[in-house]
Amino acid sequence: MSHDQLPGWRTVTIENLGQIVTGRTPPSSKPEMFGSEHPFITPSDMSFGLRRVTTERSISPIGSLALGRIKLPPKSVAFVCIGATIGKICLTSTDSFTNQQINSIVVDCERHSPEFVYYLMLSIADKVKALAGGAATPIVNKSSFCRISVSIPPIDIQSRIAFILSAYDDLIENNSRRIEILEEMARRLYEEWFVRFRFPGHEGEEFKESELGLIPDGWDVVPLGEVYRTGSGGTPSRKNPSFFGSDYRWVKTKELQDCPVFDTEERISEEGLQKSSAKLFPRNSVLIAMYGATIGRLGVLQEESATNQACCAVLPNSHGCGWGYAYLSLFSRRQALIDLRAGAAQQNISQDVIKKFKILRASDELHEQFEMAVTPFLKLCFILYRKNTNLRAQRDLLLPELISGKIGVSDIPMPT
DSSP states (O other): OOGGGSTTOEEEEGGGGEEEEEOOOOOTTOGGGEESSEEEEOGGGOOTTOSOOOOSEEEOHHHHHHTGGGOBOTTOEEEEOBSTTTTOEEEOSSSBEEOTTEEEEEEOTTTSOHHHHHHHHHHTHHHHHTTOBOSSSOBOOHHHHHHOEEEEOOHHHHHHHHHHHHHHHHHHHHHHHHHHHHHHHHHHHHHHHHTSOOOTTOTTOOEEOOTTSOEETTOEEEEHHHHEEEEEOOOOOTTOGGGEEEEEEEEOGGGOSSEEEOOOSEEEOHHHHHTSSOOEEOTTOEEEEOBSTTTTOEEEESSOEEEOTTEEEEEEOSSSOOHHHHHHHHHHTHHHHHTTOBOSSSOBOOHHHHHHOEEEEOOHHHHHHHHHHHHHHHHHHHHHHHHHHHHHHHHHHHHHHHHTTSSOOTTOOOOO
């Protein structure tokens, strides 16, 4: 049964869902237009499959007055229409502004559910992306965006569909807030012990000069390679399809996003592993991207996996220093490591640079105490990351079935 055959469903264009607004970036000559009044949303602030957005910048009251014509009210649906990330979507939670890469739907709330429109747009993201033209920069222009046809049910069915799908995103967002808190606690603990030197028993500690500044007596500044083993991977030949299969997870640098790595986009076969420079690294190996757009980004393997040659794996080598200290040290001092990069066309940090990178080394006992204190925070974070991965997968399975009307929702009770 087609949409139009479903009772009450009708085909409309996106412009029938509400007012379509294209954002604008304030001119650099007017820095006073930025401040802390309203979020300023750009594609880099948004994430695929995440409803919530956190912005790096905000618009000031002066900017708000100047850009008032394109201010978005809460529950507007922002959709990236220009660039490599066409299809990113978010639902605004407060008055907001966007840049010119984003077309937003200010939903007509009398006729449509904003949450439903968000999920509707999420379901057709690939369809919109397929319309992109432009040789250098892909773009879906405003008029093409407005004319895209969509099928919608009556508003009561819209609300029921949105209610079901929102339950998943509510859980995801709640878990994400808990992750942020736990990650902040882990970083603060690292800073207390290894930056401010307020570690257990620090009272009365004397300090000495080092190349990293004053450090406690008895501590050393050592190359990372003296404390951790390192290794990198490889890419099996694409010319041989049998090198790729389902045997081993295979991590690429774009999958390193400062979070745990549970699964990978591609896998390689036993033959691909044996006939390439790829190698397997154990669970809890800390990975760091050595070049490309994600240079310096980290990941922690949650399953035994192989990597490509752009990933460096860091593994415990000496007593005391574990994966938690490696992860937080590299995270805390990321910029110092990136500053050692070389290369004109594609800047990179080599495995040799990482091995020579200087880190603090305290006593085995103190490092063991730190691992015992910090890894519970990180492990709980990783559990929540996995829960979110599962919730997103369940939501994404339901999404097309609900949006298409294949799963009926008329009998779903709504909260009063």
